[in-house]
Amino acid sequence: MDPSRKRKLRLVVALSAAVLLGAALVYTSFSSATEASTPSDVLRSGEPGRSYELTGKVAKGSVEREGDELRFRVRDRDGTTSVPVEYAGVVPDPFREGREVIVSGGLDGGKFVAERDSLVTKCPSKFTKDKDGGGAER
């Protein structure tokens, strides 16, 4: 094969490999992605037994501890609809009222029963105060 054809072939092979890998990436990301549901989503369309990833802010004055169990309400990021959460396990350091959290679990009789150790808070690097009056970090 003459060199220029060889180079062209190489380019075609490389490009198709890149396209294939890219397609694989798109496919895996969409299939492994978890849909984040807000409290109002969960309350509106929540079927018992289905697993959700609940995201929102910890409602003010709602955090209670009872032994091993942590109870709090998660409200919509910009709204007042909230759902009560029952959680057990490790609580991340930045967990506070008003902070944004993600917790997985399912609905059970109007309550969101969380999987053990599934509570995640968003990274503490956002040091600045909330501007929407959530008053999180005061």
Add this chain to the structure above:
Amino acid sequence: MAALGSACLIIGLMTALYAAGASLYGARSGRRQFVVSGRRAIYCLAGLLVVAMVVLETAFLRSDFSFALVAQGSSTDTPTFYKASAMWATQQGSLMLWVFLLSILSSAALFVTRHRHRDIAPYAAAVLAAVGAFFLFLMIAYENPFATLSPVPPEGAGLNPLLRHPAMMIHPPLLYTGYVGFSIPFAFAIGALITRRTDADWIRSTRRFALLAWTFLGTGILLGALWSYAELGWGGYWAWDPVENASLMPWLTGTAFLHSIMVQEKRGMLKLWNVSLIIATFVLALLGTFLVRSGILDSIHAFGASTLGTPFLIFIVVVIGGSTALVLSRRRELRSEARLDSLLSREAFFLLNNLVLVAICAVIFWGTFFPLISEAVTGTESSVGPPFFNAVTTPLAIALVLLAGIGPVLAWRRVTPAGLRRAALFPAAATLATLVALLAFTRARDSVPALVMFCLVAFVLAVVGQEFWRGTAARRIATGESRPRALGQLVLRNRRRYGGFLAHAGIALLFLGVAASSAFIDQRDVRLSPGGARGGDANTATYRGGTASLGGDDAGTGAAISLGAVLDVRKGEQRFVLRPSRNYYRTADPSKGPIGRFFEGEATSEVDLRWGLRRDLWTAIQPDVATLTKAVQRLDRDPRIANAGPAQQLRAIAALAEIYRRDPPPAQFRALVSPLVVWIWVGGAVVLMGALIALWPAPEARMRRVSSLHGARLGRELSGA
């Protein structure tokens, strides 16, 4: 004083605009005096920003709450060390730090190149000045760090206790030096494109800045990981959080850049690739600085809420659009001077390594921005978590370590079979021996990716070891030096080469730690009552009792109370004590009672861990303060306490702490046994050492510079005579 700071920013903005204009005009019209003036304006900008930094830093140290920034990020009870570094915990302060570092590094780069690159440097100066002007404009228009408060509040909000860790305080300046440092090669690349001087000249004079930026960025990332591991109560060092990803992406493209420029220097190839890489790196550094803070990653809809988002997005679009147009218009000049001779050559493997690095960067970019992509495509916001990132980056990381081993043994242009055999025989044998030993004596076979990684680490270490060994031996034959002296001379005379090898060995060690700790970590979350024990046959931990201290946490972070536990640990024959605890910081929220304030504020884990070369034992505790709640509420309602002075309130707190210490309720513990995790930090240190060796000016280069200056003077004198 705030007025002085604001004035510095405004004059700084005008200076930067002047510097950009003068440099451009000087370069276009050929009037050197304008070029010189533009460069000096940048030195002047650095001076102004030093003054601004001093003003702001002084305000922090003096707890001058008339500065809004100080009131927001510091307080009188913040320890001095953290007062000094609280500036970059705020958005405005980090902007200030960014532009300050930019002015210093730009001045250094322009000073170093003042007698060279008469054509490229003015454009580079104009680009740097324009970037500086943009940041100054942001601060003046949107986020002024010198905003004042009236009336002056008596006390500040304090620095977020989570950030009170030494690593967290040097981490942002390191990271920012890294981000900012990449703007130097970027600016010179743009200069080279504009002037069509696309040979390797711009690379030679900015290579050191790129390497410096890369070193700072890498060290910063690693310190961030160390902070996460040793300070946060979850026990991991990397969570694939957008903030982390944003800093990793420019580091990856920067790594690719440092490799591929060697191909351009040696063979005049990959020109287009190199300018694209440095442009991408700079854009990713800009993204890393802001996009994470702009709130856009939370949701598309959060974008409007941030003040910085829009101007910043415009700036990025301008940078990308402008650079792309420039690159396209210069594509003729960016043609390669040579062709790839063989796929089995060092340059081909550099290209391959580049592709892998860029692929890692691309998948991380995809995953980081996935919430936006999915919200735009499907209408619902969904995200990919660590499992996605781990799955897609593991094969790429394995390929990367393999290439880190193969690359150095290959010759430029073309490898002969004999040369390959000579170079690869020992490393291949070492890899095979490692594989056999791992299968025979360890349970590494439980995780195939980890097993592969272990073997490749052995391969890289063998390659690097062999290079050092052969180089030393050759030198001994040539010079008859003693072995240590020959080794030292070898490294000193070929700093770039052997520094690079050392960096490869360090990266291999780092991946040893990553692979072992992610595949074989043993994590337990248990609830223990005092006297209770948990563990297997080899390791047990017994909850001996509670601890409580007031105002004196070990790390000196200014916590009012810390509650914890004493754990007696038995590990085989060894016995030792771990004391994890949790710090409680007072909140300024008046709705909490005078005593409740001490418990309702921010709380952070004080991890206790025992480092080991083989494994780390890591513990954290979450004490149950619910038993104290009743007593706290009773005290809060008591008018005597509310009216009492701080001393009496402290006495009440002390009594509560004593109750906890004597009779601690069951507590939640997290214990991790993480094998080989310490090698991540060791590997990082080795990379740093390699980078420093490569950065240090070589003696010959110094010599050359001196003799060329001498030659130039001689020439001038002769021509004058």
